[in-house]
Amino acid sequence: MLATPTDRRTIEAGDPLTFFRYINGGLFEDPLRLPPLPVEFRGALLEACSFNWSVISPAVFGSMFQTVKSKEARRHGGEHYTTEANILKTIQPLFLDEYRDRLERASNDKGQLTKLHNELAELRFLDPACGCGNFLVVAYRELRAVELEILKRRRDLDMEAIAAGKKVERAQLSLDVTANVKVTLDHFFGIEIDEWPARIAETAMLLVDHLANQQMELEFGVAPDRLPITIASKIRQGNALEIDWNAVLPSSEHVIVFGNPPYAGQKERTAEQTANLRSALGDDYNGNLDFVSAWFRKASEYLTTPNSRFAFVATSSICQGQSVAPLWIPILRSGWSIVFAHRPFDWDSESANPAGVHVVIVGLARGSKCTERTLFYYAANGLGKPEARQVANINPYLLNAPNIAVRASRKPVPAHLPPLTEGNKLWDFNNLVIKPDDLDAFETDPVASKFIRSLLSNTTLLKGKPRWVLWLRDAEPADWAGSVLIEERLRLVRKERTESSDAEANGIFQGG
Numbered sequence: 001m002l003a004t005p006t007d008r009r010t011i012e013a014g015d016p017l018t019f020f021r022y023i024n025g026g027l028f029e030d031p032l033r034l035p036p037l038p039v040e041f042r043g044a045l046l047e048a049c050s051f052n053w054s055v056i057s058p059a060v061f062g063s064m065f066q067t068v069k070s071k072e073a074r075r076h077g078g079e080h081y082t083t084e085a086n087i088l089k090t091i092q093p094l095f096l097d098e099y100r101d102r103l104e105r106a107s108n109d110k111g112q113l114t115k116l117h118n119e120l121a122e123l124r125f126l127d128p129a130c131g132c133g134n135f136l137v138v139a140y141r142e143l144r145a146v147e148l149e150i151l152k153r154r155r156d157l158d159m160e161a162i163a164a165g166k167k168v169e170r171a172q173l174s175l176d177v178t179a180n181v182k183v184t185l186d187h188f189f190g191i192e193i194d195e196w197p198a199r200i201a202e203t204a205m206l207l208v209d210h211l212a213n214q215q216m217e218l219e220f221g222v223a224p225d226r227l228p229i230t231i232a233s234k235i236r237q238g239n240a241l242e243i244d245w246n247a248v249l250p251s252s253e254h255v256i257v258f259g260n261p262p263y264a265g266q267k268e269r270t271a272e273q274t275a276n277l278r279s280a281l282g283d284d285y286n287g288n289l290d291f292v293s294a295w296f297r298k299a300s301e302y303l304t305t306p307n308s309r310f311a312f313v314a315t316s317s318i319c320q321g322q323s324v325a326p327l328w329i330p331i332l333r334s335g336w337s338i339v340f341a342h343r344p345f346d347w348d349s350e351s352a353n354p355a356g357v358h359v360v361i362v363g364l365a366r367g368s369k370c371t372e373r374t375l376f377y378y379a380a381n382g383l384g385k386p387e388a389r390q391v392a393n394i395n396p397y398l399l400n401a402p403n404i405a406v407r408a409s410r411k412p413v414p415a416h417l418p419p420l421t422e423g424n425k426l427w428d429f430n431n432l433v434i435k436p437d438d439l440d441a442f443e444t445d446p447v448a449s450k451f452i453r454s455l456l457s458n459t460t461l462l463k464g465k466p467r468w469v470l471w472l473r474d475a476e477p478a479d480w481a482g483s484v485l486i487e488e489r490l491r492l493v494r495k496e497r498t499e500s501s502d503a504e505a506n507g508i509f510q511g512g
């Protein structure tokens, strides 16, 4: 019934449904057949209806959707709902801080306020993995708030001028302030592979628009009437790595791209995802790269105009090890600079089943949008509030250092050096290593205790397991004479090396 225009409805006068307006857009088009429901359901429904939902951000849809999907199903689609705090960490340095600062500086200048307002009207936003649309929702809400502030300031300036007896051109006092709403839903675009989140995103945008209009009504007494719906956000359902983003939103210097695209490592990817990643990266493809890398590369190629910007939340692996050279060097060479970044931090998605990953946020720009560089540092465990520092450069390892990427090489870089075949290998068969259980015995031995050193290895760094080693490097046999513990360990080393079938193990020992 709600999907039928009021003049075409066949309902009796006085029917309770007459109060409901026509709502187009497909939301009420299909009949919803409910199974017989228990009385508890009715009670829960009535309770939900009496709650004041206007205080809830539509961004919670992502979280709600996430809680009904299993952790496995989410991991496969790389779905991890982004909290509002992490969305703000992305969009504030990307564009919001700039517009808020400009609003602050223009607050007594009607001409500058109008200029800023017109610029906001030109902006277009694309989230190419938008899920339930929470980046778009928060961005829209924040920009409508900036716009409302502009309209209020212009009205106040007009009133001050009129009070001072000045003639005011195009005064902002008119009742039809709604015609001045220039930040509209049709400036917000998304791509999402799954149908359900895509549809939720469209609805969430309508709700956040409604909330912004209510704010406007509080201030000006009027708000735009959005029914029937003629202006809506554009959420395209499909694979963002196969769709031409220009067909969704033509690229221009007014387009800002952001989001939290899916992460999937080499072992987690489906064959289709690997094929998508390979085609996005072309010759720079490297199996170690995370799936999310494809979005960075695609955004860098989609935004071709000089003054562009984009930012994504991503797994921290894209700024480490073998990912750095193939992902970042081509992007930086094509004229992009990293203008802000959050160094790795713990992902707290407010979910009952957190994803258990460390993430980074990387913001890139080129042309006139490359001004300052801000790097956000966290405590070593990635928890807590970050500290923002202005820096000279942000390299792809997210360090204030030159743009150098270390590439994997099987040959020594200085050509005159012999090839390194084994690295720094302990040929002791672990007999010189002291494990925590044995430490006490070595520490209470007056001779052996002098030769205990900490052994730092990947096990210690990654798993936090301490180990020690007997360090006899500059010692002579006379120095450890009398220590049965050391003699026994050396006997085992000698035995295993002599018996080893590896020529290097017994050869080196026999040779020296």
Ligand SMILES: C[S@@+](CC[C@H](N)C(=O)[O-])C[C@H]1O[C@@H](n2cnc3c(N)ncnc32)[C@H](O)[C@@H]1O
Pocket: 062, 077, 078, 079, 080, 081, 082, 083, 128, 129, 130, 131, 132, 133, 134, 135, 191, 192, 193, 194, 197, 238, 239, 240, 241, 259, 260, 261, 262, 263
């Ligand atoms: C990490 S989630 C982020 C969703 C949302 N922005 C948020 O923060 O809650 C990534 C989203 O990308 C979607 N996705 C996965 N692969 C995709 C693809 N190839 N094209 C478009 N969307 C994709 C997933 O369904 C998921 O909704």
